Amino acid sequence: MGKDYKTKKFEIEYAKCVWGLLCSLSSVDQERNNISLFNVVEQINIPIEFFVQQKKENKNLVFPFSYEVVLCWRRTLDIGISNEEILADFKIKVVDPSGKILQEILSPLKFPKGIKRLRSRLVMQGMLASMAGDYAYHVEIKLPNQNDFEKVLEIPLEVREVSSPK
Numbered sequence: 001m002g003k004d005y006k007t008k009k010f011e012i013e014y015a016k017c018v019w020g021l022l023c024s025l026s027s028v029d030q031e032r033n034n035i036s037l038f039n040v041v042e043q044i045n046i047p048i049e050f051f052v053q054q055k056k057e058n059k060n061l062v063f064p065f066s067y068e069v070v071l072c073w074r075r076t077l078d079i080g081i082s083n084e085e086i087l088a089d090f091k092i093k094v095v096d097p098s099g100k101i102l103q104e105i106l107s108p109l110k111f112p113k114g115i116k117r118l119r120s121r122l123v124m125q126g127m128l129a130s131m132a133g134d135y136a137y138h139v140e141i142k143l144p145n146q147n148d149f150e151k152v153l154e155i156p157l158e159v160r161e162v163s164s165p166k
Helices: 046-055
Strands: 015-028 034-042 045-048 061-074 086-097 101-111 117-128 135-142 150-162
Touching: 015 086, 015 117, 015 135, 015 150, 045 046, 045 061, 046 135, 046 150, 061 086, 061 101, 086 117
Parallel strands: 045 150
Antiparallel strands: 015 034, 015 061, 061 117, 086 101, 086 135, 135 150
């Protein structure tokens, strides 16, 4: 039995997310175009009082925590084959340990002609934290030939509840 190739829809993947992480600060060397990442964040400690106050007010509060979401994107088609500008959108969803989406950030992604790699840096001034546990930053992309966003990466973050020093 042969496959019916006429019914199969072939989609071209224009760009892909190679890596992503959370850090307290990043800096791009203008001369060499290299990025330095400072204090990669895998865990944050939030005082128990924050969660008590949140429960008291019966709403999610923003924990003041300055950080960046840094993503590296790569053009999948060689620029010798296709050197077109690529316009897409990407979305970051902050998901709490119970699976609830606390925040959704939509941002454009623009690959200029001749550029093979692209970095996105989103500066965040705070974080919605509903409870202690394992959070995830879901990165999704919608390319020009797609109708829906597709999940391409998940960045983990552990939130720990700590007692305040007396």
